[in-house]
Amino acid sequence: MLPPTPRLPEARALVEMDRYFVLHAPRQTGKTTMLRTLASDLTAEGDIAALSLSCERAKIFSDDIAATETILLDSLRRAADLSGWPKELLPPDSWPEEQAGTRFGKALSAWCSRCPRRVVLFLDEIDALQGESLISILSQLRDGHNIRPDGYPFPASVMLCGLRDLREYKVASGGAPDRYNAASPFNIIRKSLRLGDFTTDQIAELYDQHTQATDQEFTKDAVDRVFELTQGQPWLVNALADEIITEMGVTGTITAGQVEDAKERLIRARATHLDSLAARLYEPRVKRVMEPIVAGGPYIDRHNSDDLSYARDLGLITQTPPPQVANPIYREVILRVLGDLTEQNVHADPHSFVLPDGRFDLPRLLEEFVVFWREHGEVLIQQEGYHEAACQIILMAFLHRLVNGGGYLDREYAAGTKRLDVLVRWPYSGPDGERLMQREAMELKVWRPGADDPKPEGLAQLDRYLDRLTLPTGVLVIFDRRPEAPPWKERGGFDQATTPSGRQVTVLRV
Structure with a gap:
């Protein structure tokens, strides 16, 4: 395990400055471990009593403020009891009897008034709180924060830790989402901290x-x-x-x-982390982000920024534009999950596409795909939840079913590119027994209603892809989604074309 604290040195600096702030990162990135270690380190230095506690147990009490406060205070006491602290640092034996909506803040004040050190509180899994309960807890923190300068005993520093970025807590605690607003204590820094991935x-x-x-x-x-x-x-x-x-x-x-x-x-x-990731794909907010990425289309809805922020906070997409899937493993998981229905309809034997010399017969696979497309394409497109990306998903599932038994599929796709790049890698043995790798590149394009034929653009894009891969030839696949496209039984013509740099490539129109 890497030492957690050096991964986020800004957190210690903000605690020392008595700031209230947010730490966010996707699940399974080390947030909880970092909080516990930082709390332990700060307390060991002698000037601070720093405690990390989880809000997760309160997630079932969406709008029940009293129950949420009871659970949080119980979790706080349990965390303190397990800390091994001397008695003088611990919270009082009983919490003040206060009305719901003020009890959490008054309890923190009671603890701070008796503790000889500055109290620092890390609230982990803060996004487990929902509805009125979240608003109440954040509002109590805001009120305590704002009257600290008048001598009111309250935690010197509070960190909210969860999946979501600063904006969500500013809104819930009374602040404006997109500007500096004194009503929220969680805008003391203009942006929240994000626990980064490993280098x-x-x-x-x-x-x-x-x-x-x-x-x-x-x-x-x-x-x-x-x-x-x-x-x-x-x-x-x-x-x-x-x-x-x-x-x-x-x-x-x-x-x-x-x-x-x-x-x-x-x-x-489909390990637990990957399975929970896949389960998000059909959430409306996630689908609105992922569909243009898979389809290569642009983001044209000005209200989509909230959805993009949500997908970034989940760790599904990259932190910076252009939006694309966060890593190659996630890319594969997403396309495999989305293409599962198609795979169930592919009955060809993968071994039948292996040539006598051990290489993979890509031309025959494309011919088999034409047959499959004519028979199943129309129905599968209608049933595909990601309608705009249906063509790409179906071909990817077909390739995966027939290639992945002995080879590998690498896919590259991002919003705004108007394409999906595919590389088939197939290991085989050469004449002298040496291990070789066959590589076949494909570019996927869609001819949409009202648009020009994407062939010229596709040939130029395929050319650049082949340049990057140092390959002499490739395949351009064009899906015709126009109303005037040929009847389904007539789709699937092959042709040869020349790229701008002079490469001879295969063009398949389906």
């Missing part, structure tokens, strides 16, 4: 702890591949290593190939 060096440091304990090493290529696949998402970084060591039972030096195998196993098993 490549931090992944290497984490894995080196395992090496020091067991002498089992990770190659540099393995560490680099972990970063490429996870972009440093802490749960994924740990899960890949655990899969290799514990589940796969690898005992020697860990290689990039084993990282690739572990990725496939994690995705197939």
